[in-house]
Amino acid sequence: xxxxxxxxPSVYSERIQRLVLGIEPTxxxxxxRIAHPVQVVVDGxxxxxxxxxxxxxxxxxxxxGRLAAIPRHNSCRHALVFPPAVKTPVAIRLFDxxxxxxxxxxxxxxxATIETAPPPSRVRRPALFPGAAYDISPTATGLRGxxxxxxxxxxxxPARWVRVTASINGHVVGxxxxxxxxxxxxxLQNEAGGLGDLPSSLVAQVxxxxxxxxxxxxxxxxxxxxxxxxxxxxxxDVSSGEKLPAGYAATALSARAVTFELGTLLTGxxxxxxxx
Numbered sequence: 327x328x329x330x331x332x333x334x335p336s337v338y339s340e341r342i343q344r345l346v347l348g349i350e351p352t353x354x355x356x357x358x359r360i361a362h363p364v365q366v367v368v369d370g371x372x373x374x375x376x377x378x379x380x381x382x383x384x385x386x387x388x389x390x391g392r393l394a395a396i397p398r399h400n401s402c403r404h405a406l407v408f409p410p411a412v413k414t415p416v417a418i419r420l421f422d423x424x425x426x427x428x429x430x431x432x433x434x435x436x437x438a439t440i441e442t443a444p445p446p447s448r449v450r451r452p453a454l455f456p457g458a459a460y461d462i463s464p465t466a467t468g469l470r471g472x473x474x475x476x477x478x479x480x481x482x483x484p485a486r487w488v489r490v491t492a493s494i495n496g497h498v499v500g501x502x503x504x505x506x507x508x509x510x511x512x513x514l515q516n517e518a519g520g521l522g523d524l525p526s527s528l529v530a531q532v533x534x535x536x537x538x539x540x541x542x543x544x545x546x547x548x549x550x551x552x553x554x555x556x557x558x559x560x561x562x563d564v565s566s567g568e569k570l571p572a573g574y575a576a577t578a579l580s581a582r583a584v585t586f587e588l589g590t591l592l593t594g595x596x597x598x599x600x601x602x
Contacts, residue, residue: 345448346436347416349396349404353427354453354501354567355460355513359402362426364454366404367393369417369431369554372547393419414438417554420452426461427454428487428503428510429549432564433556447560453567455503456511462591468513469532469584469592473504475540475600484508485536485600486543487552489570492530492584494518499530501568506548510534514586527585534580534598537573577601 331338351360372393396404396418406416414436421429430452437447456462469492473485488504490512499518504510518528537553544550553571557564579599586592 344407345405346408347396347406347418347434348449349406349418349420350402350449350451351404351420352451352453354455360427360454361402362422362424363398363402364420364422364427366396366398367419367421368396368406369393369419369433372549415556419549420454421549422454422457425457425459425505428457428505429552430454430503430567431549431552431554433554435557435559450562450565452565455501455567456513457505458507458509458511460511462511462513465589466513466591467518467528467586467588468500468511469586469595471502471510471512471532471534471595471598473508473510473534473536473580473598473600483540485534485598486541487536489535489574490532491535492518492532492586494528494530503567504534504536513591518586527587529583529585532582532584532598533576534600535570535574535576536580536600537571538575 349366351364351366352358353360370393396406398404415433416436417431417433419429419431420427432450432452434450462468471490473488474482475485476482484506485508486504486506488508488510490502490504490510491498492500492512492514500512500514502510502512512532514528514530518530541551553574555564555569555571563569577600579601582598584592584595
């Protein structure tokens with residue numbers, strides 16, 4: 327006879343699974359839950375020692391590999407359940423193999439007492455920003471851009487995992503996250519043109535932020551240099567993706583005015599450059 331049940335009479339065998347971390351990935355552009363499945367895993371080295379697993383996309387090493395997946399439900403939410411002795415914090419990776427969204431790595435704290443703490447402190451809604459293959463409306467206003475380290479004639483390498491903002495009169499009207507190729511998709515908000523008649527063009531200051539220098543890419547782990555964004559306590563100012571990772575800053579040549587045409591996604595623009 328089981329006398330240690332928490333909810334059921336002792337004649338029953340009871341098994342309790344408590345939510346440690348609930349993840350609901352959201353589309354930063356559409357401000358809605360992501361219906362397309364993305365990979366959400368517990369962060370860590372993705373492969374066994376000496377093993378290289380190649381994904382079916384781009385011929386790159388698999389950025390997820392053998393990492394423990396956080397199960398996805400039909401509600402498009404991911405639920406991580408652990409026994410009460412789970413360690414805090416928990417770091418996760420979010421990645422889309424189809425490149426619809428730029429990847430992120432985030433570390434979340436957990437309540438000291440999982441059995442009694444209310445669920446909201448264990449539910450997070452990390453925003454993912456458009457990637458190279460994002461489903462873009464034909465009437466969207468934005469920019470496909472690229473950022474590199476060094477000058478275009480010497481030592482040019484992609485500036486990985488940059489952050490980008492577009493501002494008009496000091497107000498941010500668009501944000502983007504860069505990928506491993508130094509590419510980003512910056513889409514302006516619908517309200518970027520302000521009130522009244524819409525102008526045919528908008529001039530916005532586009533600023534690119536990145537780390538202090540190119541970061542080493544670990545063998546077999548293409549996301550190893552992606553910064554881990556750390557949330558230490560609520561309120562959650564990390565999940566939205568608007569806060570810059572630690573050490574990120576702009577440089578003299580990583581900002582300039584761009585003229586956007588309404589209903590047009592600009593391509594073939596001059597690159598942005600970072601200099602150490």
